[in-house]
Amino acid sequence: MRNSWLVALRELKERLGSRSFVGMMIAGPLLILVLIYFLFAFGGEGQQKWNVLIADPTGIMDKKILISADPDVTYSFANGYIEMNEFRDAKQFREFDALVEVNEKILSNKLSFVFYRENPSMRMQTKIRYQVERRIEEVMVAQFTDLSIRDFRKVKQPLNMAFRNVYDPMDEASDLRGWVGLFYGALIFSFIFLFGMTILRSVTREKSNRIVEVLLATVHPNQLMIGKIVGIGIAAFIQFVVWMLLVAIGLVLMRSYVFPDLFDPSHVVAMGEHASDHFFAATEYNQFVDLVYERIRFGTMTFYFILFFVLGYLFYGALFAAIGATSGSESDGQQFVLPLIFLLCFALFAGYYSLQNPESGLAMLFHYLPFTSPVVVMVKLSLGYAPGHAYEIWMSLILLLLSAAGVLVLAGRLYRNGILQFGHRLRFGMLLRWLKRM
């Protein structure tokens, strides 16, 4: 144990001292922030002026919405019920870009559907959401309370406005929460690949410069392998934490300095009320803020992210170490790492598939397969498990734990038998023979 820890510390020290590690520590989050920047910038473009039809059969909104008109959005009101298919196909509705459903239940269930033809920009979504919500609030304050509208906003429940594409009303593909899960999963696998390759390189380098023989005269091969995996794993974890911190700081700075208009209601709509009111409302209802600060359960996601990251890393890390130990040369090792890369790519595909078909049998299978579960569980976790089904996460976790333990044992056998073999051409039969030898 002491020896494994010493090996781990050496690996950690080497990683922390390397320029590439420090470079990645800064470049990685920067890249993510740049992607987010483009997402924002891109999301802000598109159709600038919207013609919105509000179907209000019970006349809740009384054909009113804004004190002063918004130059970008024109609202019209319809008195009857309009079905989504009717809105999509009927000639008389072609001129409208979106249909907002305001039925009699909205005052109790706070749910409204918005059907659109072309994906509205984030900014446009925020405007529609904000403007409809304001009007509903006015109606509610007038009908049900003696509170001022400002006090009411402090205690009210937010309106859940579901945006649906008329051509994809189930809207499974665009569920942002699912994409966040896939992003988490992809992050796990990026780290596994990045640091798995680091394990591979570290093992092959020790083999090629022959220090491994000096080490093996003191350290058992399994201790050496575990120490290496743990040390590089800790480095990966440190890098992940730094990435998260930098991304968080970057997002805060971006909100304040780069895209203030996305978050500042005075840029969204002018209603002639107090600025503080606007700010309160906008931060509450902006889709991005809503997603990041309200809808994603960061605590839960991060907790499971860490568990699946650790076990997934052990599962794949042991395989990378075994390939490094059994290969006759560095190029040999890189060749044998291809199947692992395919497996990692397949896991990402499984995550995407599960995002599109979360309830399918195949998604369930991927949810439990140890080499796909880290990414699929993240996707399902972000989409949300049905009540009473949270045990599925733990089952997946236990399966991954057992598989990781099994892989560590087998990889240990390969590592032990292969680490002192030099200059050979690795063949599959050779791996099988080494696997059989204790």
Place this chain on the structure above:
Amino acid sequence: MLEVQHISKSFFRKTALEDVSMTVREGEIFGLLGPNGAGKTTLIRIINKIIDADRGVVRINGDLMTQKHLSMVGYLPEERGLYKSMTVEDHALFLGQLRGLSKRDVKMQLDYWLEKFTIGDWKKKRIEELSKGMAQKVQFICTVLHEPKILILDEPLSGFDPVNVELIKQELIEMRAKGKLIILSTHNMKSVEEICDRVALIDHSKKILEGTVSEIRESRKTGEIAIKFRGSMIAFVNALWTNFELVDKEILADDRFIARLKTRGETNFDDLLRAMMGQVRIEAVWEVLPSMQDIFIDLVTPKTEGTHA
């Protein structure tokens, strides 16, 4: 005392060692000799518990050797490496701590050895900044840092210049005097003759010879006599009877030679001296013992039928 008892090892279908036994005592430098691929490295790895033997055991002072005995061993493999990006001090700290030393002890020992080798200013240098010979010295220091009772050195002198070869040899002699048990695997037969007390020769996975250096050389002598003289070579040859055969000669100067002779029949050393008296001026006469190099080559060179050794 380290005992290797009936060790056998095969890798798939290839036999690397077959029933090899030997005993090495404290205060002794034991030469482990053999051509490339004979099985020396396999035997060393088995002693170091890097690989397990198929049959046979290794004992230290009567106990079966286990992982816990490894802290008593200092091993310098033939193909040895260092972490290039680490400093000499960090390297020593890492390996020293792996062998059970505290940080403080490692630093103390490192300072001692760096001072002894007069290379104190290397401490903070990165390994990649060192020359091959300098790195070899660091490797040697890292091997002996934890003051092991048993030293297993595979080609410890390779890569060193003659000055450093002497330095390392002197260190080994000092360590022997302190009672360390040293196994030295080398192809440098001159060093074997100079510092090894006993040797074992492994060839084709079997031990084919074991004994003290002097015993082995004595047992393999062929009755050759060398004579160093001043005078005429013609007069010298004329003075030889048919009972002596001139095997070889070395010209030291126009009138100074060393001749190597073989005796025939019942003739002896005294007969040679009597024959040469008055013919040449004898400076020295001695019995020629075969060098370890000759013995090694003789024993490991494949013999073909009809060829006389």
